[in-house]
Amino acid sequence: MSPDIMASVLLTVISAATPLLFAALGELVVEKSGVLNLGVEGMMILGAVCAFAVTVTTGYSGLGLLAGVAAGMAMAFIFGVLTLTLAANQVATGLALTIFGLGLSSLIGAGFVGIPVAPLPKLAIPGVSDLPLVGPLLFGHDVLVYLSIVAVAAVAWFLKASRPGMILRAVGESDVSAHSIGYDVIAVRYRAVLFGGAMAGLGGAFLSLSYTPLWTEGMTAGRGWIALALVVFASWRPWRLLAGAYLFGGVTIAQLYTQGAGGIGIPSQVMSMLPYLATILVLTIIAAGPWKGRLNAPACLGKPFRPST
Amino acid sequence: MSPDATAKAPWLKIEPRREITRGLLYSTPLLAVALTVVTGFFIFLAMGYDPFLALYHFFVSPLLSFYGWSELFVKAAPLILIGVGLAVGFRANVWNIGAEGQLTMGAVAGGCVALAFWGEESAFTLPLMGLAGIAGGAAYAAVPAFLKTRFGVNEILTSLMLTYVATLFLSTLVYGPLKDPMGFNFPRSRTFGDEALLPILMSGTRLHLGALVALAVAVAGWVMLSYTIIGFQVRVLGQAPHAARYAGFSAPKIVWFCLLLSGGLAGLAGLFEVAGPIGRLVPTISPGYGFTAIIVAFLGRLHPLGIILSGLLMALSYIGGEAAQVEVGLPQAVTGVFQGLLLFFLLASDFLVRYRLRWRRPAAAAAQPTAAE
Numbered sequence: 001m002s003p004d005i006m007a008s009v010l011l012t013v014i015s016a017a018t019p020l021l022f023a024a025l026g027e028l029v030v031e032k033s034g035v036l037n038l039g040v041e042g043m044m045i046l047g048a049v050c051a052f053a054v055t056v057t058t059g060y061s062g063l064g065l066l067a068g069v070a071a072g073m074a075m076a077f078i079f080g081v082l083t084l085t086l087a088a089n090q091v092a093t094g095l096a097l098t099i100f101g102l103g104l105s106s107l108i109g110a111g112f113v114g115i116p117v118a119p120l121p122k123l124a125i126p127g128v129s130d131l132p133l134v135g136p137l138l139f140g141h142d143v144l145v146y147l148s149i150v151a152v153a154a155v156a157w158f159l160k161a162s163r164p165g166m167i168l169r170a171v172g173e174s175d176v177s178a179h180s181i182g183y184d185v186i187a188v189r190y191r192a193v194l195f196g197g198a199m200a201g202l203g204g205a206f207l208s209l210s211y212t213p214l215w216t217e218g219m220t221a222g223r224g225w226i227a228l229a230l231v232v233f234a235s236w237r238p239w240r241l242l243a244g245a246y247l248f249g250g251v252t253i254a255q256l257y258t259q260g261a262g263g264i265g266i267p268s269q270v271m272s273m274l275p276y277l278a279t280i281l282v283l284t285i286i287a288a289g290p291w292k293g294r295l296n297a298p299a300c301l302g303k304p305f306r307p308s309t
Numbered sequence: 310m311s312p313d314a315t316a317k318a319p320w321l322k323i324e325p326r327r328e329i330t331r332g333l334l335y336s337t338p339l340l341a342v343a344l345t346v347v348t349g350f351f352i353f354l355a356m357g358y359d360p361f362l363a364l365y366h367f368f369v370s371p372l373l374s375f376y377g378w379s380e381l382f383v384k385a386a387p388l389i390l391i392g393v394g395l396a397v398g399f400r401a402n403v404w405n406i407g408a409e410g411q412l413t414m415g416a417v418a419g420g421c422v423a424l425a426f427w428g429e430e431s432a433f434t435l436p437l438m439g440l441a442g443i444a445g446g447a448a449y450a451a452v453p454a455f456l457k458t459r460f461g462v463n464e465i466l467t468s469l470m471l472t473y474v475a476t477l478f479l480s481t482l483v484y485g486p487l488k489d490p491m492g493f494n495f496p497r498s499r500t501f502g503d504e505a506l507l508p509i510l511m512s513g514t515r516l517h518l519g520a521l522v523a524l525a526v527a528v529a530g531w532v533m534l535s536y537t538i539i540g541f542q543v544r545v546l547g548q549a550p551h552a553a554r555y556a557g558f559s560a561p562k563i564v565w566f567c568l569l570l571s572g573g574l575a576g577l578a579g580l581f582e583v584a585g586p587i588g589r590l591v592p593t594i595s596p597g598y599g600f601t602a603i604i605v606a607f608l609g610r611l612h613p614l615g616i617i618l619s620g621l622l623m624a625l626s627y628i629g630g631e632a633a634q635v636e637v638g639l640p641q642a643v644t645g646v647f648q649g650l651l652l653f654f655l656l657a658s659d660f661l662v663r664y665r666l667r668w669r670r671p672a673a674a675a676a677q678p679t680a681a682e
Contacts, residue, residue, distance in 0.1 A: 038465065078653065081657075082653065082656050082657055086656070086657055086659070086660040087660065087663070087664075088656040088657065088659055088660070089656065089659075091404055091465070092603075092607055092652070092656055093653075093656050095406060095600075095603055095652075096604075096649055096652035096653050096656060097649075099600060099601075099603075099604065099645060099648055099649040099652065100645070100646065100648075100649025100650065100652075100653065101649070102645055102649075103642050103643070103644065103645020103646040103647075103648065103649050104642075104645075104646050104649070106640070106642035106645065107640055107642040107643060107645075107646055110640045110642065221473075222469070222470070222473050225466060225469050225470065226470075228466060229466050229470075232463070232466075267481045267484070267485055269477040269478070269480045269481040269484070270477070270481055272477050273473070273474045273477050273478070276470040276471070276473045276474050277470070277474060279466065279470050280452075280456070280462075280466075280467050280470050280471070283456075283462045283463065283466060283467065284456055284460055284462050287456075287460040287461045287462045288459075288460040288461075288462075306325075
């Protein structure tokens with residue numbers, strides 16, 4: 001394989017991984033605070049459609065990105081009101097968020113099907129970007145790809161070394177103790193949930209503005225759910241999440257390339273099953289492996305909390 | 310605004326209810342429906358439609374004809390079948406959300422039987438299809454059951470991932486080996502023979518035997534949950550997992566039971582779709598019945614008899630969506646929005662079931678402003 005082809009394959013792997021990385025990183029922070037938001041798919045697709053619609057309407061992809069983030073956060077806020085303020089079942093609320101998001105997105109997107117949009121501008125540095133292999137690989141992406149990697153570093157630092165990050169983890173490990181030493185559990189969780197929504201919205205925006213600059217109904221195709229699985233796969237560790245997202249990006253692209261080659265005689269649909277089957281396989285390996293005791297799940301994950309007043 | 314402001318507001322006190330009254334438990338779904346309709350009014354208004362006309366076509370006009378009622382039961386049948394199965398699982402904290410995939414696999418298994426005996430005109434074809442449908446759905450749900458009980462893998466993610474796989478599998482079949490040889494290359498199987506189609510209950514409608522089966526299953530589900538040992542074990546495992554362990558109930562057994570039951574019923578629902586209204590295998594069998602049934606289960610308060618009512622209501626959201634599309638030009642997607650909203654409102658109104666809001670007179674509140682702390 002020539003360096004050029006290799007570079008272009010790796011480029012597509014990175015852009016397939018980026019939306020997963022955004023959504024999963026947001027969910028990781030949410031789960032670290034002890035909240036399980038299964039509505040990632042719904043927040044992502046609403047982010048995708050809002051980002052696309054605003055970009056097409058205004059002509060500014062920057063505004064589109066903001067709209068995607070805002071849409072994800074708005075959805076996350078609904079989730080917060082229900083599960084945090086009203087202490088509703090988190091599993092059921094997350095499912096409702098996904099069903100609602102899928103419906104609302106196709107309602108909003110109905111007028112935008114088939115309209116092309118200019119993809120996000122790529123970062124290009126004259127001279128450096130033209131270097132073989134390294135050039136396009138390191139400097140050929142749009143801004144969001146770099147942002148996603150910076151975000152991993154930032155989240156890793158935040159959770160490990162910053163004071164609010166430690167409070168967030170404390171809230172996720174033992175809400176009752178955190179409450180009794182004076183931390184506002186609900187407020188911390190609200191912030192985490194809103195961050196998760198923003199990141200899912202951003203992941204969705206990346207999908208509709210960069211990965212496939214088009215709007216199609218149901219275009220997230222389960223990526224929100226794969227992001228949820230990635231968090232488990234990464235054992236709630238940000239850097240492992242990066243590796244996981246790129247691994248899944250690789251599976252997605254490998255599947256597309258073999259479909260394109262078409263010579264193996266396997267129906268394309270069977271190849272399309274790969275990312276979903278890989279998710280199940282990975283979850284099983286993580287659950288069954290010898291590292292079982294160190295799975296690292298936050299102790300209060302998914303448990304509703306209401307401070308006694 | 311602090312998100313938890315209400316809890317601290319001096320004029321309002323929120324306290325957990327000591328016991329949950331049944332009246333509230335069963336009346337809050339009605340409140341949720343009412344709030345959904347009110348919200349729908351404003352959504353239609355915002356979208357530039359006449360809200361009264363849109364709501365009329367959505368919720369009323371489908372119920373004005375005999376045919377409308379028969380269609381209501383056609384759409385409610387799969388929702389009730391799946392909803393009852395899911396509700397049993399949800400009671401035990403077993404979260405099968407891959408019913409859509411199990412429905413697909415049931416349809417595939419039953420459909421394969423119909424196609425294998427195509428042209429035989431045997432009276433055994435239909436019963437065999439029913440068994441194959443149940444077996445197909447149950448076998449597909451056995452995968453998450455096995456992974457959960459053997460390795461502790463979360464059934465939510467596995468069952469959902471399998472849904473995507475099932476849809477692709479069905480697509481492989483109808484684009485490939487099961488494609489109708491005389492079908493002008495359309496991605497669909499042969500039309501099933503008459504012997505492989507469900508009997509129609511009333512001529513001139515599409516109301517099929519499956520609707521009766523769904524009602525029977527709901528009643529059987531109620532009896533099972535209320536009056537049998539396994540039903541008792543399911544409820545205890547969900548409400549008090551520790552108590553279930555001390556009592557010696559086998560959690561893996563209950564997980565298997567819940568997943569096989571819900572998978573089997575979803576498979577049967579899928580078979581009823583292909584042997585009923587559709588009559589052949591096509592790439593898309595259900596308009597999301599497997600997901601909507603999750604809402605049906607919650608709206609029916611996880612009670613099989615409640616699920617009959619909530620299944621009919623959600624069926625109305627499908628038919629109403631179609632009617633409003635034809636009559637007022639509303640996009641079909643409104644149905645999904647309504648369904649999501651309804652579940653939101655239901656979950657929110659649950660708060661009223663579990664907590665009591667007590668208003669305090671301003672004078673009393675002023676006298677003891679920090680009493681809540």
